[in-house]
Amino acid sequence: MARTIGSNGARTAEAIRQAGVKLIYRHGYEAMSLRQLAAEVGLQSGSLYKYFDNKQSLLFDIVREHMADLLAKAEADLAGIDDPMARLKAFSAFHLRYHMQRMAHVFIANMEIRSLDDDHRAMVVGLRRRYENLLEDTLREGAQAGVFKITEPKVATYAIISMLTGICMWYRPGGRLSQDQLVDIYTGLVVDGVTGPQGVPVKADKHRALV
Amino acid sequence: MARTIGSNGARTAEAIRQAGVKLIYRHGYEAMSLRQLAAEVGLQSGSLYKYFDNKQSLLFDIVREHMADLLAKAEADLAGIDDPMARLKAFSAFHLRYHMQRMAHVFIANMEIRSLDDDHRAMVVGLRRRYENLLEDTLREGAQAGVFKITEPKVATYAIISMLTGICMWYRPGGRLSQDQLVDIYTGLVVDGVTGPQGVPVKADKHRALV
Amino acid sequence: MARTIGSNGARTAEAIRQAGVKLIYRHGYEAMSLRQLAAEVGLQSGSLYKYFDNKQSLLFDIVREHMADLLAKAEADLAGIDDPMARLKAFSAFHLRYHMQRMAHVFIANMEIRSLDDDHRAMVVGLRRRYENLLEDTLREGAQAGVFKITEPKVATYAIISMLTGICMWYRPGGRLSQDQLVDIYTGLVVDGVTGPQGVPVKADKHRALV
Amino acid sequence: MARTIGSNGARTAEAIRQAGVKLIYRHGYEAMSLRQLAAEVGLQSGSLYKYFDNKQSLLFDIVREHMADLLAKAEADLAGIDDPMARLKAFSAFHLRYHMQRMAHVFIANMEIRSLDDDHRAMVVGLRRRYENLLEDTLREGAQAGVFKITEPKVATYAIISMLTGICMWYRPGGRLSQDQLVDIYTGLVVDGVTGPQGVPVKADKHRALV
DNA sequence: TATGAATGAGTATTCATTCAT
DNA sequence: AATGAATGAATACTCATTCAT
Numbered sequence: 001m002a003r004t005i006g007s008n009g010a011r012t013a014e015a016i017r018q019a020g021v022k023l024i025y026r027h028g029y030e031a032m033s034l035r036q037l038a039a040e041v042g043l044q045s046g047s048l049y050k051y052f053d054n055k056q057s058l059l060f061d062i063v064r065e066h067m068a069d070l071l072a073k074a075e076a077d078l079a080g081i082d083d084p085m086a087r088l089k090a091f092s093a094f095h096l097r098y099h100m101q102r103m104a105h106v107f108i109a110n111m112e113i114r115s116l117d118d119d120h121r122a123m124v125v126g127l128r129r130r131y132e133n134l135l136e137d138t139l140r141e142g143a144q145a146g147v148f149k150i151t152e153p154k155v156a157t158y159a160i161i162s163m164l165t166g167i168c169m170w171y172r173p174g175g176r177l178s179q180d181q182l183v184d185i186y187t188g189l190v191v192d193g194v195t196g197p198q199g200v201p202v203k204a205d206k207h208r209a210l211v
Numbered sequence: 212m213a214r215t216i217g218s219n220g221a222r223t224a225e226a227i228r229q230a231g232v233k234l235i236y237r238h239g240y241e242a243m244s245l246r247q248l249a250a251e252v253g254l255q256s257g258s259l260y261k262y263f264d265n266k267q268s269l270l271f272d273i274v275r276e277h278m279a280d281l282l283a284k285a286e287a288d289l290a291g292i293d294d295p296m297a298r299l300k301a302f303s304a305f306h307l308r309y310h311m312q313r314m315a316h317v318f319i320a321n322m323e324i325r326s327l328d329d330d331h332r333a334m335v336v337g338l339r340r341r342y343e344n345l346l347e348d349t350l351r352e353g354a355q356a357g358v359f360k361i362t363e364p365k366v367a368t369y370a371i372i373s374m375l376t377g378i379c380m381w382y383r384p385g386g387r388l389s390q391d392q393l394v395d396i397y398t399g400l401v402v403d404g405v406t407g408p409q410g411v412p413v414k415a416d417k418h419r420a421l422v
Numbered sequence: 423m424a425r426t427i428g429s430n431g432a433r434t435a436e437a438i439r440q441a442g443v444k445l446i447y448r449h450g451y452e453a454m455s456l457r458q459l460a461a462e463v464g465l466q467s468g469s470l471y472k473y474f475d476n477k478q479s480l481l482f483d484i485v486r487e488h489m490a491d492l493l494a495k496a497e498a499d500l501a502g503i504d505d506p507m508a509r510l511k512a513f514s515a516f517h518l519r520y521h522m523q524r525m526a527h528v529f530i531a532n533m534e535i536r537s538l539d540d541d542h543r544a545m546v547v548g549l550r551r552r553y554e555n556l557l558e559d560t561l562r563e564g565a566q567a568g569v570f571k572i573t574e575p576k577v578a579t580y581a582i583i584s585m586l587t588g589i590c591m592w593y594r595p596g597g598r599l600s601q602d603q604l605v606d607i608y609t610g611l612v613v614d615g616v617t618g619p620q621g622v623p624v625k626a627d628k629h630r631a632l633v
Numbered sequence: 634m635a636r637t638i639g640s641n642g643a644r645t646a647e648a649i650r651q652a653g654v655k656l657i658y659r660h661g662y663e664a665m666s667l668r669q670l671a672a673e674v675g676l677q678s679g680s681l682y683k684y685f686d687n688k689q690s691l692l693f694d695i696v697r698e699h700m701a702d703l704l705a706k707a708e709a710d711l712a713g714i715d716d717p718m719a720r721l722k723a724f725s726a727f728h729l730r731y732h733m734q735r736m737a738h739v740f741i742a743n744m745e746i747r748s749l750d751d752d753h754r755a756m757v758v759g760l761r762r763r764y765e766n767l768l769e770d771t772l773r774e775g776a777q778a779g780v781f782k783i784t785e786p787k788v789a790t791y792a793i794i795s796m797l798t799g800i801c802m803w804y805r806p807g808g809r810l811s812q813d814q815l816v817d818i819y820t821g822l823v824v825d826g827v828t829g830p831q832g833v834p835v836k837a838d839k840h841r842a843l844v
Numbered sequence: 845t846a847t848g849a850a851t852g853a854g855t856a857t858t859c860a861t862t863c864a865t
Numbered sequence: 866a867a868t869g870a871a872t873g874a875a876t877a878c879t880c881a882t883t884c885a886t
Contacts, residue, residue, distance in 0.1 A: 008845090009845070012845085012846095027325075028239075028241060028325060028326070030239060030241030030242045031241050031326070033879075033880065033881085034880080034881060034882085035879085035880080035881095043846075043847090044846070044847055044848065045880095045881080045882085046846085046847070046848075046849090046882075046883075046884080047845075047846050047847070047848095049881095049882075049883080050845065050846075054881075054882075055880095055881065055882095111322065114238070114239060115239065115242070149403075151396070152388070152396055155388070155393065155396050155397075156396075156400065158377055158378075158380065158381050159374045159377060159378075159396075159397060159400055160374070160400075161377070162373050162374050162376065162377020162378075162380065163370050163371070163373050163374035163377070165373065165377075166369055166370060166372070166373025166374070166376075166377075167369075167370075167373075169369065169373065170369050177363070177366070182366065185362070185363055185366050185367075185370075186366075186370060188407070189367065189370055189371075189404040189405070189407075190404070191407070192360075192403055192404050192405075192406070192407020192408065193399075193400040193401070193403045193404035193407070194400070194403075195403070195407065196399070196402070196403020196404070196406065196407055197403065219870090220869070220870065223870080223871095244854080244855070244856085245855080245856060245857085246854090246855085246856095254870095254871075254872090255871075255872055255873065255874095256856080256857085257856095257857075257858070257859085257871090257872075257873075257874090257875095258870075258871055258872070259857095260856095260857070260858080261869080261870065261871080265856075265857075266855095266856065266857090430849090431848070431849065434849080434850095449747070450661075450663060450747060450748065452661060452663030452664050453663050453748070455875080455876065455877085456876080456877065456878085457875090457876085457877095465849095465850075465851090466850075466851055466852065466853095467876095467877085467878085468850090468851075468852075468853090468854095468878070468879070468880085469849075469850055469851070470878095471877095471878070471879080472848080472849065472850080476877075476878075477877065477878090533744065536660075536661060537661070537664070571825075573818070574810070574818055577810070577815065577818050577819075578818075578822065580799055580800075580802065580803050581796050581799060581800075581818075581819060581822055582796070582822075583799070584795050584796050584798065584799025584800075584802065585792045585793070585795050585796035585799070587795065587799075588791055588792060588794070588795025588796070588798075588799075589791075589792075589795075591791065591795065592791050599785070599788070604788070607784070607785055607788050607789075607792075608788075608792060610826075610829070611789065611792055611826040611827070612826070613829070614782075614825055614826045614827075614828070614829020614830065615822040615823070615825045615826035615829070616822070616825075617825070617829065618821070618824070618825020618826070618828065618829055619825065641866085642866070645866080645867095666858075666859065666860085667859080667860060667861085668858085668859080668860090676866095676867070676868090677867070677868055677869065678859095678860080678861085679860095679861075679862075679863080679867085679868070679869075679870090680866075680867050680868070680869095682860095682861070682862080683866065683867075687860075687861075688859095688860065688861090
């Protein structure tokens with residue numbers, strides 16, 4: 001049946017949002033149809049329009065809220081930590097834990113950016129930029145302080161975030177390694193990566209050109 | 212008219228393939244319509260079926276060929292390099308250069324795996340696995356030899372590949388940093404990451420649980 | 423506009439069914455397009471899918487319902503008639519009347535069996551088999567009782583049913599002969615055919631072989 | 634390969650015709666594609682147009698030639714037989730044998746008449762009319778001579794032809810009954826049907842009206 | 845709050861047919 | 866005699882969206 005006794009709009013809205021996350025995660029935004037979504041929450045597809053203006057705005061809501069949440073939690077987590085190394089470790093640990101616990105949201109936010117309208121995408125990219133800056137500023141400070149041996153903080157930021165985010169591609173709860181262990185391993189790679197003797201850069205071998 | 216003077220099957224096939232890569236890269240596989248693709252190469256959409264069986268097989272062809280090429284070139288590049296550290300650097304440099312030069316193909320192969328049929332996906336994932344093993348085996352050997360301080364070669368493999376592949380998300384030719392410089396920077400992070408004192412893992416701070 | 427005033431799902435469903443019978447009868451299942459069908463009932467072609475899953479299921483519904491109706495009515499008509507001759511006459515009369523009154527349905531059920539999917543066809547053929555058995559059993563009983571001079575009840579069944587069904591190929595309401603008269607004529611041929619001195623079969627002349 | 638050494642146009646034309654009969658018999662005219670047909674004879678579909686003007690004319694050729702052949706052979710078979718009863722038996726035997734030996738052609742001619750253009754259909758129906766007249770005239774003469782007890786020769790003609798033609802619906806070579814036996818059985822039904830005491834028609838029972 | 849009927853534009857795909865070579 | 870590249874119109878079917886009820 002479509003309607004549980006005692007159900008109400010807020011409950012339905014939340015159900016739609018969750019089903020949306022699930023289906024977009026599983027099939028992709030373009031491939032998910034509103035009919036599927038409606039079926040998942042026990043509605044007719046036309047009824048969804050009580051809860052959003054159109055399919056695009058559903059995606060935008062999910063992505064924007066996720067990004068805002070990510071940013072807010074990260075800022076809260078780092079608040080009061082001043083030492084660059086401590087901030088780096090805290091950022092890494094936070095990022096990993098968040099990504100392991102919110103894999104679907106994270107995946108959607110990364111994959112479906114190109115499905116957003118230009119305006120929506122710009123807004124989301126802005127939030128992402130602010131999030132990345134948390135790390136970039138830390139790296140920059142640590143580099144200036146001499147504790148991080150990096151010459152290009154922006155490149156390092158991208159590199160580190162890509163590495164950490166990649167955990168979503170393979171992590172599954174209940175695996176051999178606990179979340180704590182994974183945090184240790186990844187964070188170790190990050191810390192060692194930015195504290196090693198990189199200041200004397202490896203000389204790039206000239207490889208045969210790719211066709 | 213039946214045939215444009217000078218038209219040529221092989222030429223058309225190549226044009227379709229290139230336009231396919233371009234449009235899938237830009238809009239995503241689901242979002243690209245065959246009408247768009249046909250317009251891009253100056254055909255009626257029905258005429259595309261002289262060149263592939265269906266939309267799915269176009270995607271599969273592009274992805275499989277890319278993965279096979281990536282694997283073959285990597286194997287060729289590493290052939291004869293035995294020292295783990297040298298292999299690691301060579302792999303990193305190869306991966307980065309390949310990804311900077313073939314961004315669209317790489318992006319498609321990473322993003323559209325979920326748009327592949329089960330069988331096709333399995334085949335592509337198999338190729339990817341073989342590619343990842345090039346790195347994983349190297350890490351494992353280096354770890355046994357004591358030159359890499361890593362305890363989980365598989366995790367490190369995923370982490371490193373994610374980091375290196377991430378260059379596609381922001382690199383644009385003609386930027387401030389040359390490809391050689393980027394290879395140095397990223398490879399430095401990788402090498403330092405796996406040679407640092409990670410064997411004594413950073414103790415994970417317990418952060419507040421995420422909701 | 424979303425909805426024509428006074429429109430009604432059940433009414434539309436029935437209109438689609440009737441238009442479907444009419445168009446399949448006139449043009450054949452393969453030759454009838456859903457656009458034609460939609461135009462006939464005043465809808466957009468996509469809207470038809472509120473009423474059936476696909477074109478095939480429309481055909482199947484029509485054919486199955488017809489066969490089930492034919493079988494049920496025949497069984498009801500013959501119920502309580504035990505004498506083989508009376509049953510034969512009753513079957514013949516029923517079959518003729520039904521076929522004169524439901525020419526389109528009958529024609530479709532006979533002609534479009536090959537357009538059905540394997541499973542659907544099997545189900546329809548099963549119903550047809552049960553219908554034919556009503557006649558075959560009667561012929562067999564009459565033959566055992568000595569009232570019908572036939573040696574091959576199954577062949578006689580096919581022969582009689584083909585003969586009777588053939589009325590659909592030329593009968594048009596309002597012709598010179600009434601339905602009652604046609605029932606008399608055809609039934610006379612049937613009865614005489616199975617009561618004549620066939621037990622001493624005509625010796626087949628050997629004709630020149632056909633190429 | 635598409636071309637056998639020494640093949641020539643006439644051979645190809647015949648191959649196309651035979652493949653056409655086979656495929657139309659199996660799938661129906663509408664459902665058979667020229668691509669299928671071309672593949673069956675090892676050509677590109679465009680090459681078929683060396684051998685016919687269009688799909689419709691292929692069908693027409695097959696059906697017309699079949700009808701002309703049927704008519705010619707029937708006329709030849711009946712030539713010189715004057716006695717109505719002998720003519721009836723000869724017609725029945727001829728019709729049955731022809732239909733058992735040329736099932737595909739016969740089936741196509743009966744089923745695909747509606748797929749013919751108006752002009753083509755008219756021509757084919759004309760040939761069929763002449764064929765039916767062979768029987769109708771015989772029945773009429775026999776009735777006047779008092780040997781056939783029928784009041785409506787035209788109706789009897791349709792009835793008999795439908796009955797005899799129906800053998801195509803179930804006959805398969807190699808079955809329990811030989812062609813000769815089937816000729817005996819069917820012809821027995823026909824002869825008995827038209828010689829029985831039908832002149833005093835069975836009074837039609839009034840059955841409940843069909844809905 | 846939700847339904848259910850409908851739209852209209854879109855999708856991938858197939859078709860008979862053409863014609864330069 | 867046949868190819869192979871292409872057309873243009875058609876097909877069945879899906880989609881996001883609307884709106885009277």
